[in-house]
Amino acid sequence: MSDESTPRVPVNPLALARALGELWSPRVIAELDDAYVKVAKVHGDLAWHRHADEDELFFVLEGRFRLEFEDGAIELGPGELHVVPRGVLHHPVADAECLILLVERKSTQHTGDTVTAQTRTLAERLRPL
Numbered sequence: 001m002s003d004e005s006t007p008r009v010p011v012n013p014l015a016l017a018r019a020l021g022e023l024w025s026p027r028v029i030a031e032l033d034d035a036y037v038k039v040a041k042v043h044g045d046l047a048w049h050r051h052a053d054e055d056e057l058f059f060v061l062e063g064r065f066r067l068e069f070e071d072g073a074i075e076l077g078p079g080e081l082h083v084v085p086r087g088v089l090h091h092p093v094a095d096a097e098c099l100i101l102l103v104e105r106k107s108t109q110h111t112g113d114t115v116t117a118q119t120r121t122l123a124e125r126l127r128p129l
Contacts, residue, residue: 017099038102045093054105063098
């Protein structure tokens with residue numbers, strides 16, 4: 001996404017997330033080393049899934065977000081984050097519309113080991129905003 005010829009401009013993740021029209025369809029807004037920084041607008045739930053080889057960072061920009069696990073759940077509000085370690089089964093849920101930022105390896109599959117109608121390909125996640 002960027003190289004030495006790319007102009008230096010600030011990125012506003014909250015504004016970019018607010019502009020999204022689709023739910024549960026993360027969009028890449030930046031990259032660093034072998035990771036993508038993504039934003040998503042979420043409401044409802046995403047399938048239970050796990051990422052065998054990658055950790056996944058969730059950061060709440062606006063709203064409330066819940067990560068459910070086999071042994072409990074964690075609630076996140078604006079400005080809070082949680083890293084789901086590789087291999088951990090999790091279920092992302094937003095009871096109301098929520099805006100999140102994610103940091104994941106470039107190789108991370110959207111819904112890990114589970115494929116549903118909500119699963120987005122890398123090409124879909126790389127579409128311009």
